[in-house]
Amino acid sequence: MEAKRPARTPQPPYYSVVFTSVREEGDHGYSEMAKEMAELVRSQPGFLGSDECRGADGLGITVAYFDTEENVKAWRANASHTVARNLGRERWYKSYALHVAKVERAYSWERPEDSEQSEESEQPE
Amino acid sequence: MEAKRPARTPQPPYYSVVFTSVREEGDHGYSEMAKEMAELVRSQPGFLGSDECRGADGLGITVAYFDTEENVKAWRANASHTVARNLGRERWYKSYALHVAKVERAYSWERPEDSEQSEESEQPE
Numbered sequence: 001m002e003a004k005r006p007a008r009t010p011q012p013p014y015y016s017v018v019f020t021s022v023r024e025e026g027d028h029g030y031s032e033m034a035k036e037m038a039e040l041v042r043s044q045p046g047f048l049g050s051d052e053c054r055g056a057d058g059l060g061i062t063v064a065y066f067d068t069e070e071n072v073k074a075w076r077a078n079a080s081h082t083v084a085r086n087l088g089r090e091r092w093y094k095s096y097a098l099h100v101a102k103v104e105r106a107y108s109w110e111r112p113e114d115s116e117q118s119e120e121s122e123q124p125e
Numbered sequence: 126m127e128a129k130r131p132a133r134t135p136q137p138p139y140y141s142v143v144f145t146s147v148r149e150e151g152d153h154g155y156s157e158m159a160k161e162m163a164e165l166v167r168s169q170p171g172f173l174g175s176d177e178c179r180g181a182d183g184l185g186i187t188v189a190y191f192d193t194e195e196n197v198k199a200w201r202a203n204a205s206h207t208v209a210r211n212l213g214r215e216r217w218y219k220s221y222a223l224h225v226a227k228v229e230r231a232y233s234w235e236r237p238e239d240s241e242q243s244e245e246s247e248q249p250e
Contacts, residue, residue: 004147004182004183004184004219005147005219005220006145006146006147006184006220006221006222007145007222009222009224015226016141016143016224016226018141018143018188020131020132020176020188021131022129022130022131024236051145051184051186052180052184052186053178053179053180053182053184053185053186054178054180055177055178055179055180057129057178058129059129059131059176059177059178060178061176061177061178061186061188063143063145063186063188063224065224069229089234089236089245093234093236094129094130094235094236095130095131095233095234095235095236096131096233096234096245097131097132097134097231097232097233097234098230098231098232098233098245099134099141099188099190099228099230099231100228100229100230100231101140101141101226101227101228101229102226102227102229103224103225103226104194104225104226104227105223105224105225106222106223106224106225107222107223108220108221108222108223109214109218109220109221109222110219110220111149111214111218111219111220120214120221120223
């Protein structure tokens, strides 16, 4: 398996969707649905990549990248995603926030295999 | 202490800075510097809020919100932040990515205290 690293995104502009949530206690079907949604989003038109994490304090962040605003809206309107969102309010989350934003600049850095320090690279606008 | 919940952000537009990183093994001064940076960013002009998490797989995401692009750039140029970034490449990270984006739409939801289901609210553009 490839080592964990942030999603490789293209040259801006494109869109980011940041979903920040605080979980309720207990699973109540969350893990299964989260796995389904993670697979479903990958098959959406214009999906460019995603990263996610959840800390010990219950706060989690998922960032998904899409090529256009239209494809962000199509994902939001997806029927299975809408069902999951409603279940999220009913069962899984204490609170959440969603931020849809247009990526203007992106930088990335990866440790070189020879361990020399390197500069970060910018994906120019 | 107030219950954990996502940062309360104002009506868009404003800017999001998403820092996604994969940690190296060991602390090597990371925890101390991370705490310092978390305090420092709160004192920056135009800082609106932030959320962060790191999962068991070593991938972490920090999202900070700023009022303007100028204040995003000022934070990037901050001397202590620049030192921390350089130490990050030297010691703490296997890889990272940074996405600077203009927030166009934001939604939030919080479980009502009477446990009734409620609709999410939009901070209109």
